[in-house]
Amino acid sequence: MNRILAFKLGTIALLILLLLIPLSMIDGLVGDRQYQRAGVLQDIARSSSYRQRISGPILVLPYTKTWLEWKTHKQSGERYQEQQQSRGRLYFLPERFVLNGEVTTERRARGIYEALLYRSDNRISGAFKLPARLGLGDDLGLYSFARPFLAVGISDVRGIGNDLQLRLNGQSLGFAPGSGDERFGPGVHAPLPALDSQGGQLLEFAFNLELQGTEQLDITPVGRDSRVELRADWPHPSFVGEYLPSRREVTAEGFLAQWQTSFFATNLEQGLQDCVRKGDCQALSGRSFGVSFVDPVDHYLKTDRAIKYALLFIALTFAMFFLFEVLKRLAVHPVQYALVGLSLALFYLLLLSLSEHLGFALAYGLSALACVALNAFYVSHVLHSRLRGTGFGALLAALYALLYGLLSSEDYALLMGSLLVFGVLGGVMVLTRKLDWYGVGRNVGSSPLNQA
Template sequence: MNRNLAIKLGVIGVLIMLLMIPLLLIGGMVSDRQALRDGVLADIARSSSAAQALTGPLLVVPYRKTVREWKTHEKTAERYLEEREYRGRLYFLPERFELNGHIATEQRSRGIYQARLYHSDNQISGHFQLPAQYGISEDYADYRFEPAFLSVGISDIRGIENDLKLRFNGTELAFAAGSADRLLSSGVHAPLPALDGVNGQRLDFAFDLKLQGTAQLSVTPLGRETLVQLSSDWPHPSFIGEFLPVTREVSATGFSARWQTSFFATNFAEALDDCVSRDDCRAFNSREFGVSFVDPVDQYLKTDRAIKYALLFIALTFAGFFLFEVLKRLAVHPVQYGLVGLALALFYLLLLSLSEHLPFATAYGVAASVCVALLGVYLAGVLHSAVRGGVFAASLAALYALLYGLLSAEDYALLMGSLLVFGLLAGVMLLTRKLDWYALGKPA
């Protein structure tokens, strides 16, 4: 290989490195626009309602306990009986908890950005089994019980869309604002009528909850047996949390999912005891499941993925030019290499800007079409042939089509990318398998 050819390869390598500068700038712009979008979505959530987490219900029974203790007087050494009163609360988890919900999604716009909100229509029911003497094994007479209440944790109460009414053992009761208990933070509670704490009883409950939120909905499975069924018109659910649904169906028109857990799987009785007695609520607050309504692959993520293949595109195009030079004895100036590389880099800027206003597939098609048309016309002049320019344009169009397939595939992107690179390398090797590289620099 002669010296001029080696210099040409070096210049091409330097051009590729220089073209990484605009690509890095465009990549940074993608991150900035994504951060701006996320800030707008967070602002929309603050103005309406955020992601919702539903915990409960819990049956809470406040009490006062009298403690008697013999003490000795410091000065007279006389013994006396001291009585002190402690306040506390008993907590009871549902024996059975059921939630049946249908979720409808909608989009809210602010400028060019859109946030996905949902409206969840939930029917919640179940029952508690109150043990005799509230399960107290000590002297029951030392306890004085205050009115019990049912507490439901709702992470953002601004999303409640209906007047909540509790159906409790055949009686309709009104909910009041606030969970009235530190374990559940924000939410609602319903004061209950007098309970039969001496003999114990079964307590049935049911209520309807219409809830608005953004991004995701999660449920904490507090029941000894928990059954949750959710359906929605959202076709791209992402199931989140500690437990996956036991059955699920996902289609282009939406999804349906069913969760079922028990105390054996959740160990919520112990988690609740740790939270109450040791003030360690990490396990109690972390064992939840639900669904996320965020688009799994949005336009910014797809654009960022596309930029990761930019170096491959530029290298393949320059390799095609180089093959034309060595096989057809055509001279392509480094400036022409650079202009073609800039056109390939600007495709990603066009894609980013268009995808903020158009569906990603349309934006991709428009950006790819104008770039292929520009390069086809330009290369027809550079290669001194309309046919050669058309062949290059068709090759670029095929590469853009393959790249779109890579961006759309969530699970097979690596496999498709590997096969693409292998196929292109095999094509170059087959085209140059009889080329005498040492003879390129010798006179004819």
């Protein structure tokens, strides 16, 4: 008697473990489809433009330093002066940096996969205030300067959509390809008129930058006082980087985000000095913020999350099946358990394949409906009652509804899962509180196990 019950429970546990095989295969298929989609998205970005980062503008002033250095003649020992030269560049960050961007998004499809592209119309303005004697002090006379230029780093210049024109103190200047300095990577630069070597000069600048990209837009706040405002028609932003927006509004029509930083918060001057003197530009490039255009309908991610609950889901379903068996004194063969378990595993395959074409919510509903209908039909014959089959189907549908709630409420998934398991355990304890477990083997004497 006890051995029969123990054998039945052990067989059910073994079936649950065996069902991990098809579930792991389906989980691997999800990973393969994600990899294929990532490859297609990469191809779309390669043919248009990748994620974008705007770094600048930064004022660059090339110089040649000339000085006399005393030398000693090796043979005669006489001292003489020899002219020495070195070349370098002075870098100046803006006193004020303002960026106002209007972002529109669009989807590009290739087969069943879609990529999200954006177009950002940016109005960039600000001012440079040059220090007295360009910060060189009494050594200013040793320097001669080449033509200065304004460098703007743009991570993927293919996304530039307009003819860039710089307005500098009311004067219109053109941009040229390349940032002009390898430290800033790809981008554009604008040659400027000669600067006043005594410094103290105020340079007001402004230009429009139309930029296309994918997935993410990052901005480096290069100003002593930086103010950035982005408006977009995308209602699912994820704000990324070193600084969160000081103000943001997210609605169903889009979002508005505003950032404000200063040199005290960014320490960008030190980052620029490290980049120039030590060649370590990580601090300069890392002091950025922006927005990632997250696609909330990532059916692969949701399907993968659903599979993580599969073991719990199958165990709860088998528990309901076993309760029907012991409470109604019916005999259910392990093969019948296995068929029900396989149908539950195939739910995830249906969910994966349908979600690629219909979207996750509709695919989930159709897959759950198919599995509920199939199991209700099958169990009604196994338990010899349409009412019992309908009741089993209703409970299974409730489990699918709870699973969807777990997937939709990521922040509360652990809490909801814990309450679900506690509730099921409590229900089992209430229903079986008067059950004679020693008599279970006798009560199901017609079970195929007993007959065997």
